[in-house]
Amino acid sequence: MWSAILPILQTIVFPGFLFLIAVSFLYEWLDRKIYAWMQFRAGPVLAGPVGILQPLADFVKLMGKEDITPAYADRRIFGAVPIMMVALIFTFWAVVPVTGSAGLVSFRGDVVFALVSMTFFCMLVFLGGFSSADRFSLLGAERAVLQLLGFEIPLMLSLTGVCIHTGSLSLSGIVSWQAENGWTLLGPQAIGFIIFLVAAQAELERIPFDIPEAEQEIVAGWLTEYSGRKLALIRLAKDMELVFVSGLAVALFLGGPVGPSPAGLEWLVYPAYFLIKLALVVAILAFIRGLFARARIDQMVSFGLRYLVPISLAQVAATILWRLA
Amino acid sequence: MSSSYERIFDIPIGPQHPALKEPAMLKLKVDGEHVVGVDLDVSYNHRGIEKAAEYRTYIQNLYLIERICGICNVAQTLTYCLAVESLHGKEIPARARFLRIVAEEISRINSHLLWLGVAAHEIGFDTFFMHIWLDREITLGLMEALSGNRITSSYNVIGGVRRDVTEDLLSRIRKGLDDLEPRVKRYREIAINDRSILKRTQGVGILSPADAAATSAVGPTLRASGIKSDVRADDPYSSHDQVPFNVITSDGCDAHARIIVRLDEILESIQICRHCISKLPAGPILQRLPRRAPQGEAMSRVEAPRGELFHYICSDGSDKPYRCKVSTPTLANLPALVRMLTSKGRYVVNIADVPVILASIDPCFSCAARVERTGGV
Amino acid sequence: MSVLRDIIERKAKRERVRRHSLTGEGKVEADPSFRGRVGLKRELCIGCSLCEKDCPSAAIQIVQDEKGKRPVFSLDRCMFCGQCKESCPTKAIYMSSELQLPVFDRKALEVR
Ligand code: SF4
Numbered sequence: 001m002w003s004a005i006l007p008i009l010q011t012i013v014f015p016g017f018l019f020l021i022a023v024s025f026l027y028e029w030l031d032r033k034i035y036a037w038m039q040f041r042a043g044p045v046l047a048g049p050v051g052i053l054q055p056l057a058d059f060v061k062l063m064g065k066e067d068i069t070p071a072y073a074d075r076r077i078f079g080a081v082p083i084m085m086v087a088l089i090f091t092f093w094a095v096v097p098v099t100g101s102a103g104l105v106s107f108r109g110d111v112v113f114a115l116v117s118m119t120f121f122c123m124l125v126f127l128g129g130f131s132s133a134d135r136f137s138l139l140g141a142e143r144a145v146l147q148l149l150g151f152e153i154p155l156m157l158s159l160t161g162v163c164i165h166t167g168s169l170s171l172s173g174i175v176s177w178q179a180e181n182g183w184t185l186l187g188p189q190a191i192g193f194i195i196f197l198v199a200a201q202a203e204l205e206r207i208p209f210d211i212p213e214a215e216q217e218i219v220a221g222w223l224t225e226y227s228g229r230k231l232a233l234i235r236l237a238k239d240m241e242l243v244f245v246s247g248l249a250v251a252l253f254l255g256g257p258v259g260p261s262p263a264g265l266e267w268l269v270y271p272a273y274f275l276i277k278l279a280l281v282v283a284i285l286a287f288i289r290g291l292f293a294r295a296r297i298d299q300m301v302s303f304g305l306r307y308l309v310p311i312s313l314a315q316v317a318a319t320i321l322w323r324l325a
Numbered sequence: 326m327s328s329s330y331e332r333i334f335d336i337p338i339g340p341q342h343p344a345l346k347e348p349a350m351l352k353l354k355v356d357g358e359h360v361v362g363v364d365l366d367v368s369y370n371h372r373g374i375e376k377a378a379e380y381r382t383y384i385q386n387l388y389l390i391e392r393i394c395g396i397c398n399v400a401q402t403l404t405y406c407l408a409v410e411s412l413h414g415k416e417i418p419a420r421a422r423f424l425r426i427v428a429e430e431i432s433r434i435n436s437h438l439l440w441l442g443v444a445a446h447e448i449g450f451d452t453f454f455m456h457i458w459l460d461r462e463i464t465l466g467l468m469e470a471l472s473g474n475r476i477t478s479s480y481n482v483i484g485g486v487r488r489d490v491t492e493d494l495l496s497r498i499r500k501g502l503d504d505l506e507p508r509v510k511r512y513r514e515i516a517i518n519d520r521s522i523l524k525r526t527q528g529v530g531i532l533s534p535a536d537a538a539a540t541s542a543v544g545p546t547l548r549a550s551g552i553k554s555d556v557r558a559d560d561p562y563s564s565h566d567q568v569p570f571n572v573i574t575s576d577g578c579d580a581h582a583r584i585i586v587r588l589d590e591i592l593e594s595i596q597i598c599r600h601c602i603s604k605l606p607a608g609p610i611l612q613r614l615p616r617r618a619p620q621g622e623a624m625s626r627v628e629a630p631r632g633e634l635f636h637y638i639c640s641d642g643s644d645k646p647y648r649c650k651v652s653t654p655t656l657a658n659l660p661a662l663v664r665m666l667t668s669k670g671r672y673v674v675n676i677a678d679v680p681v682i683l684a685s686i687d688p689c690f691s692c693a694a695r696v697e698r699t700g701g702v
Numbered sequence: 703m704s705v706l707r708d709i710i711e712r713k714a715k716r717e718r719v720r721r722h723s724l725t726g727e728g729k730v731e732a733d734p735s736f737r738g739r740v741g742l743k744r745e746l747c748i749g750c751s752l753c754e755k756d757c758p759s760a761a762i763q764i765v766q767d768e769k770g771k772r773p774v775f776s777l778d779r780c781m782f783c784g785q786c787k788e789s790c791p792t793k794a795i796y797m798s799s800e801l802q803l804p805v806f807d808r809k810a811l812e813v814r
């Protein structure tokens with residue numbers, strides 16, 4: 001009986017959906033606080049202690065707002081995109097290791113599976129913008145796809161380096177390799193880590209790569225026509241994506257949740273490790289957000305292809321040589 | 326059939342758009358991400374101030390004119406007061422002239438810092454924006470201590486200035502300027518060195534000296550194209566001829582040059598303020614003038630933070646002006662703006678550059694809305 | 703990236719955010735020279751109605767009270783320009799630095 005219920009509980013409560021939602025609200029708050037700290041602002045302060053409930057409050061407020069679908073929009077796709085986004089992240093979250101070396105689901109090649117999520121997400125962005133039937137949305141969607149061109153290849157290459165280094169194509173393999181070899185991955189793969197973070201920033205559409213929703217240029221980009229419940233879901237999906245991508249970075253480069261722990265307490269200590277490392281990655285991403293001006297789309301793509309690709313190629317080559325030697 | 330016609334796409338920026346702080350309409354014709362044409366309409370906020378001025382006395386008009394523009398309110402009242410004073414044919418006391426310069430330069434610093442923050446925001450650099458506006462608090466505090474309000478100062482009145490300064494206040498102003506100067510120097514450093522700012526502003530919104538002269542641009546927009554023109558130097562008013570200062574120019578001709586010119590102007594304004602405070606003459610601050618202005622016409626011009634500001638007043642001898650005409654710097658800069666926004670030959674304007682270019686002339690569309698539009702600009 | 707250096711230097715100098723609020727701790731105070739709420743020293747007023755004539759926003763009304771003519775200010779129309787204070791020949795009008803004037807009843811904005 002218990003063995004039948006446990007997987008369901010795991011999927012729905014911990015480390016599944018509810019946990020993901022709670023964590024993503026928490027880290028949105030952290031992100032906003034750090035960003036505000038850099039700008040000499042206070043950040044959220046009113047909802048809950050030190051404003052920690054603000055993301056939840058925003059979500060609830062947006063949920064209650066009027067939901068408008070433009071008259072000429074493709075209603076079905078327009079309405080489906082927010083739900084699909086949330087569903088997509090829920091699905092892919094299953095492979096991220098939270099409580100141990102393996103996630104809820106673990107199979108050979110789940111690194112590739114996780115990687116595909118980013119492309120899917122971008123396609124959903126495109127669909128959302130395209131179906132809105134609005135000039136600004138269309139431009140935003142166009143930019144999102146162009147941006148994908150810029151960061152996807154370096155992102156994949158940076159993961160390739162890790163996979164070759166550890167000789168494994170599964171997240172659990174990579175995490176346990178790091179546990180066995182004393183977390184020595186970050187040293188040789190440091191460049192890969194940096195490239196992953198930069199690409200993650202682009203994937204998450206945050207400054208300096210918030211080009212598809214550049215407020216001053218194209219209103220809200222592909223998000224322009226979304227409002228009310230749909231916008232709330234998209235915002236939630238974006239928060240969850242932040243946690244998902246950071247979770248991937250933790251598993252791939254920072255050794256995942258596994259670490260020294262008193263015997264029998266792994267179920268408590270490992271998630272704590274995970275959350276701390278996650279906070280570290282989110283903090284780095286928030287810092288990047290505060291330090292740059294927004295790039296232009298042509299600058300972004302040429303930066304990706306001209307600098308990131310050769311650097312990550314060199315990294316991969318170096319890793320291969322190291323493996324052969 | 327694929328003609329170039331089909332690829333051109335209209336993007337409306339305005340009347341409401343996050344890049345615009347005021348209602349204006351820019352219809353961009355874009356080809357992909359490139360702007361190939363622009364149609365500009367700024368008369369969404371015609372407030373009829375000039376007509377309203379004909380129904381109010383000279384004293385009441387002071388506060389009406391002040392509200393043409395919130396940020397350059399000191400420049401607006403200054404120009405108006407100069408015009409009325411020249412109707413009367415009276416000079417105002419020396420101390421008042423120097424105090425007017427102090428107020429004018431503090432408000433110039435204030436306006437330039439505001440603009441710098443907005444420009445940073447337009448290129449998506451919100452951290453820079455917040456930092457600058459935090460330091461802008463200093464000048465706002467000085468303005469409040471000097472005139473009694475942070476923005477709408479009501480400092481210049483016909484015949485002089487409203488309030489005198491005490492020794493205590495002068496040392497406060499000095500301290501404020503001392504605090505501000507290193508900050509502005511730091512911002513200048515950042516604006517020159519930060520790669521992400523350079524990437525977004527260099528080579529963007531190019532206005533060649535010839536174009537600048539042909540479109541009769543004014544203010545920092547003109548000076549950033551390397552043309553030395555400043556009303557304070559060319560046609561000195563209120564004792565500007567007794568205050569040494571440099572006219573800042575730059576040869577960059579692009580948005581980045583406009584940032585640097587404005588930052589340098591802030592530093593120059595700080596020096597002017599310091600000079601005026603140390604050389605402040607003693608004496609009265611107000612020359613009382615009669616309520617009725619003698620019959621006649623008067624014009625005055627002032628270097629407002631955004632460029633040359635011009636007022637014309639016609640009097641029929643009563644206590645109300647017969648006609649009042651205002652020409653704001655933004656209006657003079659609009660033809661230059663259109664030229665900057667149009668791709669020509671190898672000069673390409675991206676949609677992403679439009680907010681930067683727009684912001685680079687420091688537009689104040691509501692001030693400029695004194696004309697109704699008939700056809701394109 | 704040069705912004706980073708600036709942030710670190712300013713944080714090292716322990717510069718921090720100042721919290722503002724309307725009441726209690728961190729209450730916003732205006733400079734003593736602030737042009738706030740208008741008031742009248744009744745004993746000085748001679749009822750010349752110059753202030754009414756010069757007020758740009760018609761916020762002043764001259765009424766009759768037991769001692770003669772006197773102005774009444776409507777703060778909901780007043781824009782705190784200070785012209786009335788300037789025009790008054792006997793300096794009967796003053797401006798306090800009080801800057802928070804929210805009320806529930808419009809009557810409370812009439813300064814008698
Ligand atoms: S402060 Fe100005 S607006 Fe207010 S009552 Fe006096 S003159 Fe009128």
Ligand code: SF4
Nearest residue numbers: 747748750751753790
């Ligand atoms: S101007 Fe002064 S004296 Fe005259 S009515 Fe007004 S308050 Fe009274």
